[in-house]
Amino acid sequence: MARRERPTALLVDLDGVLRRWDPESTAAVERRYGLPAGALYDTAMQSSLLQPAVTGQLSHADWLAGIADALAEPAGGPDRARAAVQEWQADRGTVDPEVLGFVREVRAAGIRVGLATNATDLLDADLALLGLTDEVDVVVNSSELGVSKPSKEYFQRACLAVGVPPAQVLFVDDSDRSVRGARVAGLSAYRWSGAEDLRYLRAALAR
Template identity: 75%
Template sequence: MSRERATALLVDFDGVLRRWDPEVVAGVERRYGLAEGALLETAMQWGRLQPALTGQVSHADWMAGVAEALTEPAGGAERARAAVDEWQRYRGEVDADVLGFVREARAGGIRVGLATNATDLLDDDLAAFGLAGEFDAVVNSYRLGVNKPAKEYFRAACQAVATPPDRVLFVDDEDWSVRGARAAGLSAHRWTGAADLRYLRAALAY
C-alpha cells in the first residue's frame, strides 16, 4: 500500500540548510600548528559532543573541553583557546537554494520544521542568519534532551509540526539520521545537494 503524500517537512540544519567551508577550519589549524582535521575530530568525539547536544553542557563548555583536549598539541592552553575561538567565529553560510525551497513549501501550505541536533547556540545562529521566522517549528535536541536518531526525537518533531509521522518528509545529510526517521515512521530522504530539490518538490507537490 502506498503512503499518503506528506503534508509537513522537517529539514536538518547543518549539512542541508547551513553549509561549512572546510578551508576555514583548515586555515585555523595551519595558523595554530594543529594537525589537519584536529579541531573537528576533537569536537565531534561523541562523548564530548553528545552532552552539548542534549542540554547537559553549554556550547561554551563544549568548546572549553575541545580547547583543553588540544592544549598539548597546540603548544599551550592560551594558544589552544585562541584557535578554538577563531574557529568558532565562523558560523557557516545559508544555502540559498534550500532556503528558497523552505519558503516555497510553506507558501504552498506545507508545515516546515527545522529538525536539528544542536546546542544552546542555535537560536543565536538563526537570528544572525535572519532565519528565526522561516519555520513553523524549531526542534533542537538541546531543548528536548534527546538527539536524532532516537524515536523520541522524531516523535517530538512530528508533534511540533502537528502532523502524524506517516505524513512527514524528513531531509538530512546523515544516513544514520535518515534510518532513524524511517524507523520512527516518517518518510526520509538523504540529502546529497541541490539536485535533490526536484525530487523533494515532486514528493510534496505543493
C-alpha cells in the same frame, strides 16, 4: 506493502542542508595554530563531548572549553588551544540560498516546515545571525528536548511539534544515521546530497 501517505509537513536538517560550512575556514585555523588537519572537527564530534552538548547537559561554552582542553597539547598550550577554538567558532556558516528558496516555496504552498537539528544552546543566536528565525514554522532543537537524532523519541517529538503524524512527514538530512532513525520512527526520509535533490523533493511534496 502499504502505500505511503503524501507528506503534509517537512522537517529539514540545519547543518549540511540549510547551513553550509567552508572547510577551508577550519583548515586555515588549524594551519595557523599548528594543529593536525581535521583536528578541530574530529575533536568537536567526539561523542563524549558532543552528545552532552546536543542533549542540554553541557552548554555551548562548556563544549568549546572541552574541545580546547583536548587540543591543548597539539596546539602548544591551553591559551593557544582556546584561541584556536575561538577563531574557529567565529565562522557561523552561511545559508544555502537554494535550500532556503525551497523552504519558502514549501511554506507558501501551505506545508508546515520544521527545522530538525542536533544543536547546542547557541542555536537561537545562530538562527538570528543567519536570518533564519522566521523562515520555519517550528524549531526542534535536541538540546532543548534532551534527546537527539537519530533516536525514535526525537522524531516522535519533532512530529508533535510540527503538528503532523509521522506517516505524513518528510524528513531531509545529510546523515545516513539520522535518515535511518527517521524511517524507524515512521517518517519518510531522504538523504540529502546537494541541490540536485530539490527536484525530487518538490515532486514528493507536490499536491
